[in-house]
Amino acid sequence: MKKLLLLGDEAFAQGALDSGISGAFGYPGTPSTEIVEYVQSNQEAIERDVKRAWSANEKTSMEEALGMSFAGKRAIVTMKHVGLNVAADPFMNSAMVGANGGLIVAVADDPSMHSSQNEQDSRVYGKFAMVPIMEPANQQEAYEMPFKAFEISEKYEIPVLFRITTRLAHSRSGVTRRKKLPEKKGSMPEYMYQFMLLPAIARKKYKKLLELQKDLEKESENSPFNKYTDGEDKSLGIITCGLGYNYLMENFKDLKKTHPVLKIGQYPLPRKQVEKITSECEEILVIEEGMPVVEEMLKGYLEKKPKIKGRLDGTLPRDGELNPSLVRKALGLASPQGYEMPELVAKRPPALCVGCPHRDSFQALNEAMEKYGKGHVFSDIGCYTLGFQPPFNAINSCVDMGASVSMAVGAATAGFFPSIAVIGDSTFGHSGMTGLLDAVDKKANVVIMILDNDTTAMTGMQDSVVTGRIESICEGIGVKKDHIRVINPLSRHHDENVKVIKEEIAYDGVSVIIPRRPCIQVYAKRKRDKEI
Amino acid sequence: MKKDIILAGVGGQGILSIATIIGYAVIESGYNLKQSEVHGMSQRGGDVQSHLRISDNEIYSDLIPLGNADMILAVEPMEALRFLPYLAPAGWLITNTKTFENIPDYPEKDKIITEIEQLKNKVALDADGIAKELGTTKVMNMVMLGAASEFLELEYSKLEEGIKSVFGRKGEKIVETNLKAMAAGKKIAQEKK
Ligand SMILES: Cc1ncc(C[n+]2csc(CCOP(=O)(O)OP(=O)(O)O)c2C)c(N)n1
Ligand code: SF4
Numbered sequence: 109m110k111k112l113l114l115l116g117d118e119a120f121a122q123g124a125l126d127s128g129i130s131g132a133f134g135y136p137g138t139p140s141t142e143i144v145e146y147v148q149s150n151q152e153a154i155e156r157d158v159k160r161a162w163s164a165n166e167k168t169s170m171e172e173a174l175g176m177s178f179a180g181k182r183a184i185v186t187m188k189h190v191g192l193n194v195a196a197d198p199f200m201n202s203a204m205v206g207a208n209g210g211l212i213v214a215v216a217d218d219p220s221m222h223s224s225q226n227e228q229d230s231r232v233y234g235k236f237a238m239v240p241i242m243e244p245a246n247q248q249e250a251y252e253m254p255f256k257a258f259e260i261s262e263k264y265e266i267p268v269l270f271r272i273t274t275r276l277a278h279s280r281s282g283v284t285r286r287k288k289l290p291e292k293k294g295s296m297p298e299y300m301y302q303f304m305l306l307p308a309i310a311r312k313k314y315k316k317l318l319e320l321q322k323d324l325e326k327e328s329e330n331s332p333f334n335k336y337t338d339g340e341d342k343s344l345g346i347i348t349c350g351l352g353y354n355y356l357m358e359n360f361k362d363l364k365k366t367h368p369v370l371k372i373g374q375y376p377l378p379r380k381q382v383e384k385i386t387s388e389c390e391e392i393l394v395i396e397e398g399m400p401v402v403e404e405m406l407k408g409y410l411e412k413k414p415k416i417k418g419r420l421d422g423t424l425p426r427d428g429e430l431n432p433s434l435v436r437k438a439l440g441l442a443s444p445q446g447y448e449m450p451e452l453v454a455k456r457p458p459a460l461c462v463g464c465p466h467r468d469s470f471q472a473l474n475e476a477m478e479k480y481g482k483g484h485v486f487s488d489i490g491c492y493t494l495g496f497q498p499p500f501n502a503i504n505s506c507v508d509m510g511a512s513v514s515m516a517v518g519a520a521t522a523g524f525f526p527s528i529a530v531i532g533d534s535t536f537g538h539s540g541m542t543g544l545l546d547a548v549d550k551k552a553n554v555v556i557m558i559l560d561n562d563t564t565a566m567t568g569m570q571d572s573v574v575t576g577r578i579e580s581i582c583e584g585i586g587v588k589k590d591h592i593r594v595i596n597p598l599s600r601h602h603d604e605n606v607k608v609i610k611e612e613i614a615y616d617g618v619s620v621i622i623p624r625r626p627c628i629q630v631y632a633k634r635k636r637d638k639e640i
Numbered sequence: 641m642k643k644d645i646i647l648a649g650v651g652g653q654g655i656l657s658i659a660t661i662i663g664y665a666v667i668e669s670g671y672n673l674k675q676s677e678v679h680g681m682s683q684r685g686g687d688v689q690s691h692l693r694i695s696d697n698e699i700y701s702d703l704i705p706l707g708n709a710d711m712i713l714a715v716e717p718m719e720a721l722r723f724l725p726y727l728a729p730a731g732w733l734i735t736n737t738k739t740f741e742n743i744p745d746y747p748e749k750d751k752i753i754t755e756i757e758q759l760k761n762k763v764a765l766d767a768d769g770i771a772k773e774l775g776t777t778k779v780m781n782m783v784m785l786g787a788a789s790e791f792l793e794l795e796y797s798k799l800e801e802g803i804k805s806v807f808g809r810k811g812e813k814i815v816e817t818n819l820k821a822m823a824a825g826k827k828i829a830q831e832k833k
Binding site for chain 1: 718
């Protein structure tokens with residue numbers, strides 16, 4: 109069969125489709141977004157009617173996937189690493205209740221923070237929840253892993269965490285497909301208390317989860333994704349996790365002698381192989397993308413023999429993404445010299461597009477806020493976060509999705525005035541609505557600006573679940589109708605817009621202002637789609 | 641056969657189409673390929689890069705090691721310089737000379753060109769100008785692909801097929817213009833190399 113040229117994300121999605129999923133759930137987030145997008149545009153998925161619509165946030169999507177698993181069908185749920193914080197409650201408890209239909213939680217980490225607030229490592233969550241983890245080294249493994257993950261998930265009734273990182277998620281290579289599995293018909297859980305975490309049942313379920321760990325370790329020891337290759341020079345043994353293997357192999361041919369290598373793609377760690385390499389080698393180098401998770405496990409608190417090298421002792425950098433050159437240095441090999449970058453090269457940071465509606469919103473807000481000075485605007489995550497940069501310098505915080513509204517409420521209760529929140533429409537649907545309910549309940553003196561550009565622009569223009577519903581949501585939550593104001597962020601309406609913002613700042617209570625105009629990229633895309 | 645190529649430019653300049661077309665030709669030729677993209681924030685006028693690795697052997701790393709690239713293919717001259725640490729001593733720089741100035745501290749164009757001229761192996765051309773003669777600067781990226789094609793060791797006809805597969809759904813005329821643009825770029829590289 110001809111190879112398919114797929115991104116790591118797409119390879120996982122194709123593998124999930126071929127292993128018989130009935131649903132792909134998720135909330136967009138770089139670098140995970142292409143998984144659900146692939147399912148959404150895949151002809152077979154459309155014909156099979158695999159469920160594939162975006163959810164309001166990661167927590168709801170995780171729970172929807174768990175519901176599909178309850179109903180006896182296979183499901184995946186996808187998110188970026190920080191999304192797993194939002195879904196942490198159902199994720200942790202899904203390990204307790206387990207799965208009926210196979211369940212894979214696919215999380216994409218972003219070391220080096222190419223487009224994220226932090227570089228947390230999802231393997232820590234996997235270990236915390238005590239679920240098996242799979243971490244591919246290449247696109248073909250990303251394709252194969254769902255088959256194995258569903259097998260384990262259904263055999264042991266446990267969700268499996270699939271962890272991928274930016275480089276592989278966004279890199280293409282040829283993938284060979286294998287025989288497809290049919291979807292499951294659907295069936296009730298065998299025991300009706302499987303999904304009941306009342307304390308008396310939860311205690312039993314927790315013991316079961318603890319006992320399961322031995323079996324999961326055995327699975328890892330026999331996994332096709334964990335591979336031990338012996339080597340002649342045992343002064344050093346090398347353990348790689350996920351795509352760390354690629355950076356090792358890129359340089360392996362230049363080593364004078366071969367070393368024993370343990371390639372890991374499935375956790376919990378395969379105890380037998382780890383014991384072999386650590387007992388036979390004098391030193392161990394751990395090459396893992398993200399945080400030093402395996403390195404810390406091996407090192408322990410009281411350092412013993414053999415010596416463990418990696419990110420903690422400075423052999424590799426403590427933070428940031430790995431690359432072949434860093435690993436080359438860690439192996440003690442000299443790097444070829446490239447050319448130097450001339451000093452005159454300037455940074456080219458991203459900026460709001462010319463014609464972006466957010467530009468006009470910030471201009472109006474800045475003018476309305478002139479008499480109060482800077483420092484009053486809590487904001488959130490999306491294209492509009494770029495309003496922090498010159499020439500706008502319009503916002504003062506960006507913490508986690510939804511935080512703008514709740515932080516503004518908290519500050520207002522401290523007597524802070526004016527207390528303004530600026531949040532995007534998709535982010536409002538994700539987790540701004542609950543904060544607004546607090547604002548109404550606490551009668552907070554806040555102005556919440558919901559920038560409605562008709563899309564989730566930042567992550568590549570996905571549908572937003574609140575489109576067409578924002579005013580009715582705000583009204584339903586209890587914001588007074590007179591203080592839900594829609595404005596048109598265009599320069600020709602600038603003066604009226606400033607006036608509206610000033611009026612709502614002056615009002616002592618909860619105000620919502622909705623600057624509404626489509627993102628120009630969405631506008632252009634819709635026009636293109638229409639032409640073709 | 642081994643070719644490591646860094647594609648560089650600014651978000652929206654059409655780097656990903658270049659990558660897709662080369663990718664098509666590589667797969668049709670039966671070689672292995674890895675092509676990593678940069679997404680996210682970079683779509684809003686920031687710098688973008690893509691690493692393209694072609695080989696008849698197994699390719700491990702998705703990223704090209706520093707000092708290993710056989711070619712930097714840049715659709716913007718300052719971006720060409722940004723990625724020089726990746727270029728192998730014997731590698732080639734193929735770059736557009738038309739600047740894309742969307743930042744306040746953009747350096748003087750002459751100084752950029754001087755830096756480029758100092759390199760031993762380079763082909764620098766005004767791809768926007770050439771594209772304009774064909775009727776639209778939109779095909780600037782295909783002019784650059786044409787210039788690079790001289791060094792790619794891929795059959796030219798396979799690149800032509802790639803253009804047809806990528807732009808086919810946009811109609812015969814658009815395919816034609818893109819093919820012409822690639823041919824124009826190729827001709828200039830033949831003269832300059
Ligand atoms: C918990 C979490 N989930 C997902 C993301 C990725 N993400 C960043 S911004 C954004 C949505 C932006 O959409 P919107 O609020 O409508 O603003 P716009 O970009 O359209 O201006 C998403 C999904 C994230 N940073 N954190
Ligand atoms: S993509 Fe849309 S929302 Fe984002 S900066 Fe551009 S116009 Fe604005």
